[in-house]
Structure formats: structure tokens, C-alpha cells
Amino acid sequence: MTTTPPTLALPGQLLGPAARYQPGPGTHLHDANLYASLLGQVHITQPARAPGPAKRLTKITPAPAPAELPTISVAVAASNTLPPGAERDVNKNKNKRREVLPEVGNVVLCRVIRITPRQAVVAILVCGDTVLEAEWQGLIRVQDVRATEKDRVRIYESFRPGDVVRAEVISLGDQANYYLSTTRNELGVVLAVSEAGNTMQPVSWKEFRDPETGAMELRKVAQPQPE
Amino acid sequence: MTDRRRINGPAGATVPPIFDDAGLQDLTSSKGRSRAPNAIRKMYLKTGVTPSASGSAYLEIETSATPGVSGLKLSCSVHGPRSLPRSAPFSPHIVLSTHVKYAPFATKQRRGYLRDPSERDLGIHLEAALRGAIIADRWPKSGVDIIISIVEGDQDREASRLQGDEVWDMMNALSGCITVAAAALADAGIDCVDTVAGGVAALVQNAGEDSTPTIVVDPIPSEHERILAACCVAYLPTRDEVTNLWFRGDLPASDLDLYTSLVEKGIQASKNANRVLVGCLSETVE
Numbered sequence: 001m002t003t004t005p006p007t008l009a010l011p012g013q014l015l016g017p018a019a020r021y022q023p024g025p026g027t028h029l030h031d032a033n034l035y036a037s038l039l040g041q042v043h044i045t046q047p048a049r050a051p052g053p054a055k056r057l058t059k060i061t062p063a064p065a066p067a068e069l070p071t072i073s074v075a076v077a078a079s080n081t082l083p084p085g086a087e088r089d090v091n092k093n094k095n096k097r098r099e100v101l102p103e104v105g106n107v108v109l110c111r112v113i114r115i116t117p118r119q120a121v122v123a124i125l126v127c128g129d130t131v132l133e134a135e136w137q138g139l140i141r142v143q144d145v146r147a148t149e150k151d152r153v154r155i156y157e158s159f160r161p162g163d164v165v166r167a168e169v170i171s172l173g174d175q176a177n178y179y180l181s182t183t184r185n186e187l188g189v190v191l192a193v194s195e196a197g198n199t200m201q202p203v204s205w206k207e208f209r210d211p212e213t214g215a216m217e218l219r220k221v222a223q224p225q226p227e
Numbered sequence: 228m229t230d231r232r233r234i235n236g237p238a239g240a241t242v243p244p245i246f247d248d249a250g251l252q253d254l255t256s257s258k259g260r261s262r263a264p265n266a267i268r269k270m271y272l273k274t275g276v277t278p279s280a281s282g283s284a285y286l287e288i289e290t291s292a293t294p295g296v297s298g299l300k301l302s303c304s305v306h307g308p309r310s311l312p313r314s315a316p317f318s319p320h321i322v323l324s325t326h327v328k329y330a331p332f333a334t335k336q337r338r339g340y341l342r343d344p345s346e347r348d349l350g351i352h353l354e355a356a357l358r359g360a361i362i363a364d365r366w367p368k369s370g371v372d373i374i375i376s377i378v379e380g381d382q383d384r385e386a387s388r389l390q391g392d393e394v395w396d397m398m399n400a401l402s403g404c405i406t407v408a409a410a411a412l413a414d415a416g417i418d419c420v421d422t423v424a425g426g427v428a429a430l431v432q433n434a435g436e437d438s439t440p441t442i443v444v445d446p447i448p449s450e451h452e453r454i455l456a457a458c459c460v461a462y463l464p465t466r467d468e469v470t471n472l473w474f475r476g477d478l479p480a481s482d483l484d485l486y487t488s489l490v491e492k493g494i495q496a497s498k499n500a501n502r503v504l505v506g507c508l509s510e511t512v513e
Contacts, residue, residue: 008512010505011413012421012465028362028420035465037362037418039508076416101308101366133281134309134369172367175317 005044009036009074016072024073040076047071100130102138102169102178107187110138110180112163118142120159122167124178137177140167144181145220157206158182158220164191166222188222230341236331259433260443260450265492267426267445267499268298272407272507274414280304282415284507286407288381288399299399300379303407305415307371315370320363321417322370325354327377327404334380334396345393349401352473356405356425356461359470362418371417375404381447394475395429395448398459401473402427405461406500413508421463423470424504426496428489429457430476442489444496460493464501469494 005015015027015034023029024045026038036042047068102108102124110122124136145153159165166187167180182188185205192200192208194217200208202221209216262268269289277283282305290298308321315322327349329338342350357373381399402425409423429446432438432453440455448454456476462469469490478485 008509010422010508010512011419012463014465026418028418030420030466035420037365037420038416039413039512040416041512101369134307136310172319175311175315175368176313178368 021072022069024071026074036074038074045071138180139177147183157218185223188220264443274511277304282411284410299381301407303375303411305411308366308369321366325350325373329377356471360423365418424501428492430455462497
């Protein structure tokens with residue numbers, strides 16, 4: 001049976017047997033068949049690298065058996081919610097993306113809302129490359145600020161309200177908060193404003209400097225990433 | 228509970244004045260079903276009508292052939308997935324909340340601004356129907372609100388008597404709610420295992436007490452002398468599963484097959500409605 005999957009899918013539409021594709025986003029598995037679970041266009045992604053000669057294994061890893069199958073996914077088509085007679089808003093609606101929830105392992109950008117000696121409460125604004133439509137609350141606990149000398153960490157020497165922080169999601173957390181962590185070099189404060197109100201520049205792994213007044217302020221600084 | 232915060236209209240039914248015209252007597256007497264017993268009314272479905280919502284849909288069911296009988300007009304908007312309120316407990320699934328509200332002017336009997344028990348009931352039935360269709364664990368810690376306004380209820384405004392048919396109207400409204408909510412959910416991009424659609428079948432008795440009852444789909448209470456029983460089914464066609472079944476009425480105990488055949492007819496009505504839904508969604512995606 002070599003039927004090609006449809007280009008457009010409705011929820012519940014059969015996409016193909018599970019033996020031929022790996023389920024991607026927007027699909028689900030039922031009775032060894034893959035079905036669409038979203039309304040949109042079907043994309044088939046070939047596996048990232050061809051299964052070439054494997055390197056000599058230095059450690060035992062789980063067999064990457066299903067990785068050779070192409071991944072099938074359904075993505076919501078852009079501008080599908082165009083209201084009648086709203087031609088001017090085409091560009092705005094084209095940019096409308098599906099809402100993404102923060103997941104464990106995602107790197108997110110967030111703004112610090114308030115700090116206490118034990119934690120910093122943040123609002124998650126960007127998840128991966130997607131600007132979230134809803135604002136989700138996150139928490140950076142004092143033991144998750146950096147990997148070393150955890151007992152010497154002070155929240156007020158790491159974050160201030162208003163800072164923009166790059167962090168990693170480590171847990172879905174409790175009912176209200178995602179738990180975030182900045183224990184890697186490239187994670188931490190990326191944008192900070194001094195007490196004088198100027199945008200500061202990072203000068204070391206724990207300091208920002210105000211370019212106008214020259215004052216130094218302590219932060220958990222994210223290592224600047226090359227563009 | 229009384230609504231003290233708004234200016235409420237007069238309680239009670241509002242009936243447009245009927246003048247004793249010769250032509251009108253025709254209308255009131257033109258009763259009876261104009262469709263085949265297994266044909267549903269024509270419906271119009273469109274997604275993406277509310278720009279501010281994540282997903283939305285509008286459903287209109289044809290007015291029956293009798294003038295003065297209004298059709299069903301539903302507007303559904305889906306908001307979310309969005310974060311749960313701080314007071315809500317942790318949920319590994321999406322939390323579904325459904326609100327069904329009749330507009331104050333939707334039915335002959337004026338509705339208040341607050342939801343009354345029958346509207347809450349509709350919301351609960353709708354939630355049960357949709358919960359079987361959505362894949363809830365794709366969206367942990369989030370909630371989605373499904374809000375349906377019944378802009379025009381499915382009621383015969385000319386009928387002088389209220390035949391105790393409120394519950395039968397609610398069934399038609401529920402089946403419309405299910406279909407329109409499925410379209411809005413697909414528009415919002417919330418994972419569903421299938422497109423769920425609602426269908427109603429009823430056991431009716433026409434003219435005369437002694438005639439044999441027949442099963443019709445998509446009943447209009449004013450077209451029949453008496454409705455003995457009715458069921459509203461929410462059905463997933465590719466899965467061949469029923470997610471919600473609402474059965475009401477009296478069946479003669481002698482006929483055991485009547486129950487199953489009524490449900491089967493309901494499924495058939497739901498399949499017909501699903502065809503409209505699929506057509507609407509493929510139009511949306513193109």
C-alpha cells in the first residue's frame with residue numbers, strides 16, 4: 001500500500017501507517033495508524049542525517065531504531081482566522097502562530113516580576129523562537145541560579161525586577177509556576193537596566209556596568225552569544 | 228438567583244401581535260414536516276468570525292419551511308490555551324470550561340443575563356461531548372474556555388401554546404453547540420482525535436393518538452403533534468465512538484429495539500452534520 005498522505009488534514013484524518021512515519025506535532029497514534037489532530041497543512045520531514053556508518057561506540061546508548069523514519073506533522077495554516085472584510089490585517093494574521101506551551105528543556109526569555117530572598121518570580125514571554133500569546137509565570141529558585149557555590153547565591157545579587165533573563169525550563173512546577181534554571185553560562189540576565197535608568201553592558205560573569213555613570217551592578221550575567 | 232446588577236426586561240413570554248388576517252390562518256395551519264424523516268435541515272457553518280478569539284465559529288440552521296419559525300443561530304468562541312488562575316490546582320491536562328448562554332432575546336420566554344440551570348446543563352453536556360474528542364494531555368497546566376452564545380433559539384414564535392417543548396429545543400441547541408464548538412476548536416488549533424458533531428433523533432407521533440410513532444432526525448417540535456422521546460448524540464465518525472448521549476422521554480417497554488434504533492438515527496444525523504463540518508474546515512484551511 002503506497003498511498004501518499006494528503007496535503008491538508010482535518011482532525012481525525014488518516015495520514016498513514018505508523019510503520020512508515022514517526023508522529024510529529026499535530027498528529028496522534030491510534031490502532032497503529034497516524035491520524036491528524038489539528039487542522040492544517042501536512043509536512044513530512046526526512047530524518048536529519050542519513051544513517052551512515054556509525055561511529056565507534058564509547059558508551060552504551062539506546063538503539064536509535066525509529067529515527068530513520070520520516071516525521072509527519074500537521075501545522076496550523078497561517079492566516080486561517082482571517083475575519084471577513086479585514087484585508088488590512090492580513091500581515092498581522094499571517095504572523096499568527098500556534099500557541100506553544102513551555103516544555104521541560106526549552107530555553108525561554110522572561111522578565112523578572114519580583115524577587116524574594118528564596119526565589120525570583122518571572123513572566124515567561126518567549127519560548128524558543130515563539131512569542132507566547134499568553135503570559136506564563138515562572139520561578140527561579142535560589143538553588144537554580146548557578147551551578148557552583150549554590151549556598152553563596154543571593155537572589156538580589158543575581159536578578160532585579162525588570163531584568164530580561166534567558167533561562168531553561170526544568171519542571172512544569174506547581175499549579176501556578178514553571179520552574180526555571182539559569183545554571184549554564186549562556187543563561188542569565190541578558191538585558192538589565194541600572195538604577196539610574198540606563199541599559200547596562202555586561203562586563204563579567206557577575207557584573208553589569210552602566211555606560212553613563214560607570215556604576216557596577218551585580219547580576220547573574222548570561223554569556224553574550226555570537227549572532 | 229435574581230440578577231440585581233442589570234436592568235432586566237419584563238419577565239414572561241413576548242409574542243408578536245398577530246392580526247386576524249385571512250392569510251395568517253393558512254400559516255398556523257400549515258403544520259407537518261416538510262423534509263424526509265431522515266433528512267436534517269440545511270446548515271451554514273463558518274470559522275474565524277471573532278478576530279480576538281483563538282478560534283471561533285458561527286452556525287446557522289435553516290429556518291423551516293413555515294414562515295415565522297426561526298432557525299438556530301450559534302456563535303462560538305474559543306479562548307486559550309491560557310494559563311490557569313492562581314487558585315486552580317495543578318492539572319497535567321488542559322482544563323476545559325464550557326459556557327452556553329442564550330441571548331436574552333433568543334427565545335420566546337425572555338432569558339436573564341445570568342445562566343439559568345438549563346443553560347448550565349447544556350454546558351455540562353457540551354463539556355462531556357468535547358472532552359472525549361480533545362487530546363487533553365497535549366496542553367498541561369492550561370485552560371481553554373469555550374463560550375457559545377445562542378443568538379437565536381430554535382423556536383416557533385407563532386405557536387400560541389408552549390407545548391412543554393423546551394427540553395426538545397434544548398436537544399437541538401445542544402447538537403448545534405457540539406458541532407459549532409468542534410469547528411471552533413479546530414480553528415483554535417487545539418488537538419482533537421476527531422471532528423465531533425451532534426445529531427438529534429426523535430420518536431414522534433403525528434396527528435392522532437392512535438397512529439404509530441415514527442423516528443425522525445432533527446425534529447422541530449412545532450412540526451409534530453407530540454414528541455415521545457428524543458436523543459442527542461455526539462459522535463466521532465472516524466473513531467466510530469459516541470462521546471455523549473442524552474436521552475429523554477418515554478419509550479414503550481414492548482419494543483426493545485426502539486432505543487437502539489433511535490440512537491442509530493441520532494448517529495446518522497450526526498454524520499450528516501459532520502459532512503457540513505468537514506466541508507467548512509476544508510474551506511478554512513484552503
